Amino acid sequence: MSSPTVGDHVVSRLGLWGARRFYGYPGDGIGGVVSAIGRAVEAGDAQFVQVRHEETAGFAATADVKYGGSPLGVAVVTSGPGAVHVLNGLYDAKLDHVPVVALVGQTASNALGTSYYQELDLVRLYSDVAGEFVFQVTRPDQVQHVVDRAARTALERRTxxxxxxxSDVQDADAVVEVPQGHGYTHTSAVPGSLPGSPRTEALAQAAEVLRSGRKVAILAGAGALGATAELTAVADRLGAGVAKALLGKAVLDDRLDWVTGAIGLLGTRPSYDLMRQCDVLLMVGTTMPYSEYYPAPGQARAVQIDVDGTRCGLRYPTEVNLVGDARETLAALLPLLEGADPDPSWREDIARWNHAWDAWGAERAQAEANPLNPELVVRGLSDRLADDHQVAVDCGTVTSWFARDLDLRPGMTASLSGTLLSMGGGLPYAIAAKQAHPDRPVLALLGDGAMQMNGLSELVTVAQRWRTWADPRFVVVVMNNRQLSFVAWEARAMQGEVPFDAAMDVPDVPYAGWAELLGLAGRRVEGPEGLDDVLTAAMSADRPFVLDAVVDPNVPMIPPHVSLDQVVSTAKATLRAGAQGDPAAREIVVEGVRETVGAAARAVRDRVRRSE
Known part of the structure; x- marks a missing residue:
């Protein structure tokens, strides 16, 4: 039996840190590591997921952790162009605080510095995305320490x-035994202890602030995932309403009367009102960046819980910052909240707001559209989700429909590129969710722009792998509006410009037909007639299913709050665009401005009622 190589040692050592699933694409610059992964696969100790592009490897390694598949994501890419391609997916991990290790191939040592093929200064290139730790190995006896440091740093700093x-180092014989002597260091592959709860004094201070509130609001983000029971108990004790940042959507059941759903530009009106009327704010595992959706400074006393103290007080002036695990911290807080005296009408108000918003949502979904209303599609999917569904979402107008129209229940998971907001991550996320939990159904929501960016090629990966999944249910819904509609809306609303057709238009592609060519299932839907039957067939199909939903690009994304100034600005922009020849202007005036003015009227009416 031959001696283990450096590549073998890298793979086995990462396994000690819990990383046994590798996403990547082979190349000669990383060949030694790929061969080692192959040997580990044969031994049943690893899994390699070959994707179609290195960017997907970065996205999928990130998503694998987000969906609870692995504690540590790993992307494996070759030198030069492979190292460049993966960066976008790695930045997704960095910005969403997900632990990922990138194994990056490099030109052979003897050729470094000679301007050889595919030679890049990778340490310099990765100094930002992997700024906490990036190292180029030059000797086999460095590898054990370097792998441990990379894994430990990624996990502890969540980065x-x-x-x-x-390439030559990968194939060299591994050096595992390190001499004991001056100049040599030793290492351990044992992770650190998990974060606990803050000190008693800080908990008491936080409890005093929270008990003082009569109208408490909670904003929960990705850091609250896994703390559903504890968050619910604290919310009930305080009589609080809870809004959710986009990455925290799966924290609580969307159907609860006191859960107002998403917050921010794509959020709900009840979440906006919750923040505008609360007197105490508790933030749990979130740094949602849109400051205009928080309470006004000085309006509310505030407490923040986060595992990373550097993120506390970053978005709103807080009185107490609790650095610790959300679950343990909330559990420690709960007994200290005895004596809280919430206003009994607070949750009644929240429930009333929610019911009005839900009614308006149902009305929006049924509104006439040409040819199909995207909200009608997403609401139809919501009714058909299984209790253990995993949902992957891309970025664009589809993100808005996900945030507002898809109800998540306990047991479901959902994620997307939350802070980077990168297009092209939806299908890589869905593939990683399925690889992490092959016995659970998956729903992927993509716009047509994102589907053409990465989705069409990664559907080949789905076709390659689906027969290995215990549950074949894997539904890809493409919102086909033949336009980069989110960008087009931004052009109209922010610049008051006619969208530039050559830049905004997206070719109409037969997505369902492409799926069928790959041996998958698919249907195209061009109107509300028969939509229910197609949705039912998609969600129960015996193989992955692509639903090509031809939807109206001019269904407006209404902000959760609408002022009269915004109504005037929207009308001016639309009229100016119409005068400049925007072919969609008439439909936008008929549909968008009608809804915008209606929303403004409701806002004014509510304001008058509150003043009486």
């Missing part, structure tokens, strides 16, 4: 690290 491996 991206990178190990750069010249």
């Amino acid at each position: 991206v690290t990178a190990v750069v491996l010249p």
Whole structure:
């Protein structure tokens, strides 16, 4: 039996840190590591998921952790162009605080510095995305320490690290035993203890602030995932309403009367009102960046819980910052909240707001559209989700429909590129969710722009792998509006410009037909007639299913709050665009302005009622 190589040692050592699933694409610059993964796969100790593009490897490694598949994501890419391609997916991990290690191939050591093929200064290139730890190995006896440092740093700092491996070093014999002596260091592959709860004094201070509130609002983000029971108990004790940042959508059941749903530009009116009327704010595992959707400064006393103290007080002036695990911290807080005296009408108000918003949502979904209303599609999917569904979402107008129209229940998971907001991540996320939990159904929501960016090629990965899944249910819904509609809306609303057709238009592609060519299932829907039957067939199909939903690009994304100034600005922009020849202007005036003015009227009416 031959001696283990450096590549073998890298793979086995990462396994000790819990990383046994590798996403990547082979190349000669990373060949030694890929061969080692192959040997580990044969031994049943690893899994390699070959994707169609290195960017997907970064997205999928990130999503694997987000969906609870692995504690540590790993992307494996070759030198030069492979190392460049993966960066976008790695930045997704960095910005969403997900632990990922990048194994990056490099030109052979003897050729470094000679302007050889595919030679890049990878340490310099990765110094931002993997700024906490990036190292280029030059000797086999460095590898054990470097892998441990990369894994430990990624996990402890919840960030991206990178190990750069010249091709000749990967194939060298591993050096595991390190001498005991001056100049040599030793290492451990044992993770640190999990974060606990804050000190008693800080908990008492936080409890005093929270008990003082009569109208408490909670904003929960991704850091609250896994703390559903504890968050519910604290919310009930305080009589609080809870809004959710986009990455925290799966924290609580969307159907609860006191849960107002998403917050921010794509959020709900009840979440906006919750923040505008609360007197105490508790933030749990979130740094949602849109400051205009928080209470006004000085309006509310505030407490923040986060595992990373550097993120506390970043978005709103807080009185107490609790650094610790959300679940343990909330559990420690709960007994200290005895004596809270919430206003009994607060949750009644929240329930009333929610019911009015839900009624308006149902009305929006049934509104006439040409040819199909996207909200009608998403609401139809919501009714058909299984209790253990995993949902992957891309970025664009589809994100708005997901945030507002898809109800998540306990047991479901959902994620997307939350802070980077990158298009092209939806299908890589869905693939990673399925690889992490092959016995659970998956729903992927994509716009047609995102489907053409990465989805069409990664559907080949789905076709390659689906027969290995215990549950074949994997539904890809493409919102086909033949336009980069989110960008087009931004052009109209923010610049008051006619969208530039050559830049905004997206070719109409037979997505369902492409799926069928790959041996998958698919249907195209061009109107509300028969939609229910197609949705039912898609969600129960015996193989992955692509639903090509031809939807109206001019269904407006109404902000959760609408002022009269915004109504005037929208009308001016629309009229100016119409005068400049925007072919969609008439439909936008008929549909968008009608809804915008209606929303403004409701806002004014509510304001008058509150003043009486």
